[in-house]
Amino acid sequence: MRVLVVEDEASLRESLRAQLTDAGFNVDVARDGREGLFAGLEYPLDVAVIDLGLPQLSGLEVIRKVRAEHKTYPILILTARDNWQDKVEGLQAGADDYLAKPFHFEELLARLQALLRRAGGWASAELTCGPVTLDTRAQTVRLEGNPVELTTFEYRILEHLMLRAGEVISKAELTERLYDQDFERDSNVIEVLVGRLRRKLDPQERLRPIETLRGRGYRFSLTRETG
Ligand code: CA
Numbered sequence: 001m002r003v004l005v006v007e008d009e010a011s012l013r014e015s016l017r018a019q020l021t022d023a024g025f026n027v028d029v030a031r032d033g034r035e036g037l038f039a040g041l042e043y044p045l046d047v048a049v050i051d052l053g054l055p056q057l058s059g060l061e062v063i064r065k066v067r068a069e070h071k072t073y074p075i076l077i078l079t080a081r082d083n084w085q086d087k088v089e090g091l092q093a094g095a096d097d098y099l100a101k102p103f104h105f106e107e108l109l110a111r112l113q114a115l116l117r118r119a120g121g122w123a124s125a126e127l128t129c130g131p132v133t134l135d136t137r138a139q140t141v142r143l144e145g146n147p148v149e150l151t152t153f154e155y156r157i158l159e160h161l162m163l164r165a166g167e168v169i170s171k172a173e174l175t176e177r178l179y180d181q182d183f184e185r186d187s188n189v190i191e192v193l194v195g196r197l198r199r200k201l202d203p204q205e206r207l208r209p210i211e212t213l214r215g216r217g218y219r220f221s222l223t224r225e226t227g
Pocket of ligand 1: 007008009051052053054
């Protein structure tokens with residue numbers, strides 16, 4: 001999942017970059033509102049964390065402008081504690097959730113995961129499609145109740161596909177959202193990883209959980225359970 005962090009406080013920005021990277025995100029950071037607006041309009045993001053008090057351009061302006069350009073990814077704002085006006089204005093500008101500083105990283109992570117699930121139409125942290133269950137908190141996968149061992153990249157691809165189960169996801173989108181900018185973007189790598197996921201999730205080749213749509217991408221095609 002690709003996340004943008006717009007924060008002018010260097011220590012907070014860098015600690016969020018490190019912790020979100022550890023949590024499995026591909027992280028872009030911006031130091032002020034102008035950089036944040038550029039990244040928010042140009043990068044293929046899944047979610048953004050935007051501080052409201054920013055130099056160059058305020059967080060509210062950034063949010064208004066990205067929403068005016070029809071960017072729909074969820075946005076979480078960081079606000080000063082006890083400033084209810086900021087929260088209201090942020091939500092009115094198009095933010096989806098807020099967190100007052102100082103906060104615990106675990107709370108930020110839980111809120112981002114919840115925003116991503118809801119953006120994909122899921123209500124709970126466990127995503128179940130047919131016999132496959134993916135737990136977005138524990139980052140584990142079960143097949144008919146039995147644990148499936150996945151590498152970090154295999155897990156990230158599966159999470160991305162299952163969060164948006166039923167939708168076609170292009171290879172380019174998977175590559176851009178999973179890898180850092182400096183990582184070699186080779187779509188053959190995605191093919192290899194998807195092939196390994198298929199063998200792990202469907203050793204008998206009877207479920208066919210991941211469809212390939214020629215020239216368009218992949219679709220996780222097992223039926224979503226409600227919840
Ligand atoms: Ca600030």
